[in-house]
Amino acid sequence: MKPEQTLTRQDPRPPGATNLERRVKRQAWAPEHDLFAVTAPGLEPVCAHELVGLGADEARATPGGVLFRGRLDSLYAANLWLRSAGRVLLRLKDFRVRTWEDLLRQAASVPWEVWLGAGAQVRVRVALHESNLRHEGRITEEVFQAAANRLASLGLKPPRLIVGGGLEDQEDDGGDQAEAPNANGDQPPQTILVRGVDRRASLSLDGSGAHLHRRGYRLAPGPAPLREDLAAALLIFCDYDGDQPLLDPFCGAGTLAIEAGLIARRLAPGLARDFAFTAWPSFREPTWRHLRKQAQAATLPAPPRPIHARDVSAPALEACRANIRRAGLEGQIEVQRADFFSADPPPGPGLVVINPPYGHRLGSVRQAADLARRIGQRLRLAYPGWRVGLVLYRPEWAADLGLTQVRTLAAPHGGLKVSLLCGEVPA
Numbered sequence: 001m002k003p004e005q006t007l008t009r010q011d012p013r014p015p016g017a018t019n020l021e022r023r024v025k026r027q028a029w030a031p032e033h034d035l036f037a038v039t040a041p042g043l044e045p046v047c048a049h050e051l052v053g054l055g056a057d058e059a060r061a062t063p064g065g066v067l068f069r070g071r072l073d074s075l076y077a078a079n080l081w082l083r084s085a086g087r088v089l090l091r092l093k094d095f096r097v098r099t100w101e102d103l104l105r106q107a108a109s110v111p112w113e114v115w116l117g118a119g120a121q122v123r124v125r126v127a128l129h130e131s132n133l134r135h136e137g138r139i140t141e142e143v144f145q146a147a148a149n150r151l152a153s154l155g156l157k158p159p160r161l162i163v164g165g166g167l168e169d170q171e172d173d174g175g176d177q178a179e180a181p182n183a184n185g186d187q188p189p190q191t192i193l194v195r196g197v198d199r200r201a202s203l204s205l206d207g208s209g210a211h212l213h214r215r216g217y218r219l220a221p222g223p224a225p226l227r228e229d230l231a232a233a234l235l236i237f238c239d240y241d242g243d244q245p246l247l248d249p250f251c252g253a254g255t256l257a258i259e260a261g262l263i264a265r266r267l268a269p270g271l272a273r274d275f276a277f278t279a280w281p282s283f284r285e286p287t288w289r290h291l292r293k294q295a296q297a298a299t300l301p302a303p304p305r306p307i308h309a310r311d312v313s314a315p316a317l318e319a320c321r322a323n324i325r326r327a328g329l330e331g332q333i334e335v336q337r338a339d340f341f342s343a344d345p346p347p348g349p350g351l352v353v354i355n356p357p358y359g360h361r362l363g364s365v366r367q368a369a370d371l372a373r374r375i376g377q378r379l380r381l382a383y384p385g386w387r388v389g390l391v392l393y394r395p396e397w398a399a400d401l402g403l404t405q406v407r408t409l410a411a412p413h414g415g416l417k418v419s420l421l422c423g424e425v426p427a
C-alpha cells in the first residue's frame, strides 16, 4: 500500500486543512517578511541596537520604530527578547495608494487565513497622516470585510470585528495584565493596523498583543514609575550588561533595578507572558518552544555583579520588594532604605541610574532644576569614577551636573518629553 493512501484514509484533519498547511508554509514560513518594532519616539536607536544584537538583518531606525527583515522566528525572537520596544508588527502589505480601490485590492490580496484563526476577534486600527485615504470608519469596515470574505470563501468561520479599545501605545502607561483568553476560551483579539502616510499605505498585523513593557512583574506601580521599556532603554543606552555594580538610589517601585537584574541575568523579558502570534494559524509551537528553551538555557543563575535598590520611602521599598519577587529576582537585588544625599555609595565604581522625584507641576520646575543640581554635586563628591544614567526633564540641566562624556536621547515619559542622559563622574 502506498503511504499516501494510508495518510488519506487516516488523516483526521478537516478537508482543506492540508491546503491551509501548504499555504502557511508558502506564505508565512518560506519568505522573509518586513517586520517593524514599534518604540516610544526617541528610543528607535536603542531598539535598533538591540535588534542588531539579536542578529536581525537590515535593522533600520525610522521615526516610531525599527524596520527589519526576517522569517517568522525572528518575529518570535524579537517579541521574546526586545526590552526597549512596545510591540512587533508583521507588515502584510506596503503600497502606493492613489484611489480607494488601491486599498480594497491590496486588502483583498492578503492571505488572511494564514494570519487570522477561524472566528478570531479582530480590531482594526487606522492611523492617517496627510494620506490619500480618508474616513477611518470606512477603512476599518472595508479591511475587516476583505479578511472576512477571504475566510468565508475558504469555508472558514469568519472573524468578528470588535470596536473600541485597541493598542495601548498611546493611552497605556500603567497596568501590567496582558489580555487573556476570556471565559468562553476566545483568544485575545488580533489587531490589524492600517497606516496611511502621504501616498503610501501599509497593512500590518500586531504580533505582540499586550504592550511589550508589560513584562508581568510590576503589579505594585509605586507613585511615579518609569515604564519598563524606558528603564531598559536607559540601561542599554548606558551600555549596562551586568558586568559592573549597579545602584538605583531613587528606586521607587524598582523598575530600573529590576530591568538591570533581567539584563544582568540575560533573562528574556518575554519569557513569562503570552503573545498574539501564538494564536495565528501559522504559529509553530515547536519553533517557539525551541526559542524559549534557548532563552532559558542562556539565563544566568544570578547577576554577576551586585545590584542595589535604595529609596527613602518605606512604602516604595515594599512595592519594590514585591516587584522583585514577582520578577523572579528575590535575593538578587539588595534593597535598602537610604537617603541619596547622605548614604555612602556601595563598593564601585559602577553605574548609578537615577530617576529623580521631579514634580510635574509648573511651579515645581525650579525645585526640579535645583534637585538636578544637587544630584550633580552629590555625584561629584561621593561617586568619582562612576558612570551615570539619568532621567532629566530639561536637557539644558545637563550642563549643571558637571559630568563628562555626556550623551542624551529624547524620550516621552508620563506625558512629558524627557532626556535620557548617560555620562561619567570625573574621577
Ligand SMILES: C[S@@+](CC[C@H](N)C(=O)[O-])C[C@H]1O[C@@H](n2cnc3c(N)ncnc32)[C@H](O)[C@@H]1O
Pocket: 221, 222, 223, 224, 225, 226, 227, 249, 250, 251, 252, 253, 254, 255, 256, 310, 311, 312, 313, 316, 338, 339, 340, 341, 355, 356, 357, 358
Ligand atoms: C520618580 S520616583 C522613582 C520611580 C522609579 N524609577 C520606579 O520606576 O518606580 C522617585 C523616588 O525617589 C524617592 N526619593 C525622594 N527623595 C529621595 C532621597 N533623598 N533619597 C532616596 N530616595 C528618594 C521617592 O521616595 C520616590 O520613590
